[in-house]
């Protein structure tokens with residue numbers, strides 16, 4: 001399988017552009033779009049309430065909730081397609097995940113602002129696996145202590161990105177808005193919450 005390794009200072013990224021072949025990825029995209037109980041939460045930032053600029057859902061093989069930006073999400077149990085993808089990711093990543101946060105970006109105005117997946121419940125050095133379906137979106141990274149140090153990647157249909165090592169401790173990432181007329185995108189981020 002095609003594999004790209006990016007060794008950034010204090011971050012290790014591994015990208016598999018063809019993790020799931022295109023036809024299979026399209027079938028999964030439709031299944032997830034129609035089958036997942038998508039929720040639209042409100043987030044609180046500096047005391048103000050906003051609609052989150054995307055839809056989300058949480059799945060886990062335990063009962064552990066996941067909290068960020070003042071929301072606490074309760075998980076649904078893994079099953080079917082998601083369970084199959086989880087196992088495929090685990091085999092390649094050589095990691096076991098407990099939890100998956102799903103994001104549905106409805107169009108180019110949906111986004112995910114600068115953050116690191118560094119919540120306490122993810123442990124000291126969170127290892128994250130991110131699978132993308134549908135529209136290609138730009139994934140931007142910047143160092144927490146020097147915003148001029150940057151890295152960009154296009155997250156394509158059927159791709160897998162592993163964010164390993166100390167990535168979450170030293171770097172932030174985002175999916176910026178785009179003015180381009182683009183289609184929906186679904187992203188799955190597998191995490192470990194023990």
Ligand SMILES: O=C(O)CCC(=O)C(=O)O
Pocket residue numbers: 101103112117130139155173175187189
């Ligand atoms: O949509 C993506 O590729 C990134 C999602 C993400 O960063 C997150 O859910 O924490």
Ligand SMILES: [Fe+2]
Pocket residue numbers: 115116117173
């Ligand atoms: Fe993230």
